[in-house]
Amino acid sequence: MSNPTSDTTIAKKAKGNSYKRRIAGDVVAYIFLTVMAVIWLMPIVWVFLESFNKNTQPYQSTFFPTKYTFHNYVQLFTETDVMNFPRMFLNTLVIAIFVCIISLFFVLSVSFCMSRLRFRGRKTFMNIALILGMFPSIMAVIAVYFILKAFGLTEGGFVIIALILVYSAGSGAGFYVMKGYMDTIPMSLDEAAYLDGCTKWQVFTKIIIPICKPMIVYQAIIGFLTPWLDFVMAKAIARTQDNFTVALGLWQMLQKEYINQWYARFAAGAVCVSIPIAILFIVMQRFYQESMSGAVKG
Template sequence: MEKANVNKKPFRKVFGNLLVHVLLAVLAFIWVLPIAWIFITSFRGEKGNYITSFFPKSYTLDNYVKLFTDRSILNFPQMFLNTLIIAIFTCLISTFFVLSVAYCLSRLRFRLRRAYMNMAMILGLFPGFMSMVAVYYILKSIGLSEGPMIRVALVLVYSACSGLGFQIAKGFFDTIPKSIDEAAKIDGATQWVTFTKIIMPLSKPIVVYTILTSFIGPWVDFIFAKVLCRTNAQYYTVAIGLWSMLQKEYIQQWYNCFAAGAVVVSVPIAIIFLFLQRYYVDGMGGAVKG
């Protein structure tokens, strides 16, 4: 009886362990499958989205070549350039806004500070694009809804309200000891100097985080770009471009190019994200621990 028990325990343990690893492998397979699928499809030789086997019958690089050279119907290089320009400007403005606001709310005490944070919380509860129609008419009434100005409009839409997204940066600033500010003050540094010369260099991780997240924004947004660009195809961003490739009229010809485009856009973003993951967890974790 006792002998059996001793033998049973390791067996159950090994069996359970095996089971867990098999389960994890199956789940991981499910999670990676769509990503692997799009990667494989981007090299697929046969056209269209009606596919009868997981692995392609022939491999080719044509999809990438077509994506970057066929400018006649869906001008992907142009879209890429548009998004890049918009992303750079959005990034500059947003980073400045987010860091300024987060710094003030974290390190300074002034009237309306609490009010500002409550306001941000309340505004955050409204559906993001509820006001989109209104934003469109505001942009129209100041003449930003036509022609090349659409790019300016998109930059404004992406960056103007970034002052509401201060939480993660504020959480980071909160962790820098206050004594540093006080020491700087005693040495005669103004607040401006403290901000730019002392706190910023100490906050490189969060500066990098803010720059990269605000840079990613325009690449992955689809709704605002669609509403603001309407039918002006020459100002499309990559997100709308990829979306259009899957519309009924294009899908047969463009499905594999969509896959190629998705890979082109996703790879840099994935790298940035995996790099940022640490800060992401830290920012969330810090706030949760309270």
């Protein structure tokens, strides 16, 4: 017969060893996450501190600035004779807002048609959209530019309209994520609404859209960030500083004729560019949480 005392001792030792292994695993995990957090935050901290650097030269003896000033932000928004950053910021904000609204409507409309309606050519259209989505959009930059040039949209104030058209026109093809979410909504809701006399538009606006609020938040963020962060398409279409976006303005600040005077202001501009994105995430996160809580209650 086995000794109960020895069995208890072995169990305690095994429990103690398991506890030690769990503690060791947690310590290793926390150390790894701390190191990764430092690596991820270091560039952000550096850019933020560099935006207050009194020395505007790009090459310095220390990693972090030694003297700080707020003058970089003042110059960025007041000295507009060489580079009009406020105008670039306003251009990008206008483009991003319009693209966000238009692309959201396109994606919702196409997703509703693909998810709730059945018609000839539906699967063919979905397959074509899927295949076209596999090719990077940069392949069509030259073709898009010459099409816009043929319509006279590459000069003057029409450049802003051209960028809005380019960023929002093809957004409807990215309907797969939204459609996948709509497919999870029971068709019985649509059928009950039709029996009550609702039209397809009423089903779309009063049933589908309220349920899709989490995905609407996601699509709104994507639609806003696409023109806000894009460089390639804006570089191909916008030719003068009057039509530059913030991405082109920041790139211009690092050119050899500007970098010695604009390097610190480049960092200040990068901080300013991140502010609307942070505000958008904070605002949209609240709506996302409210919509998810409502979905759980339902």
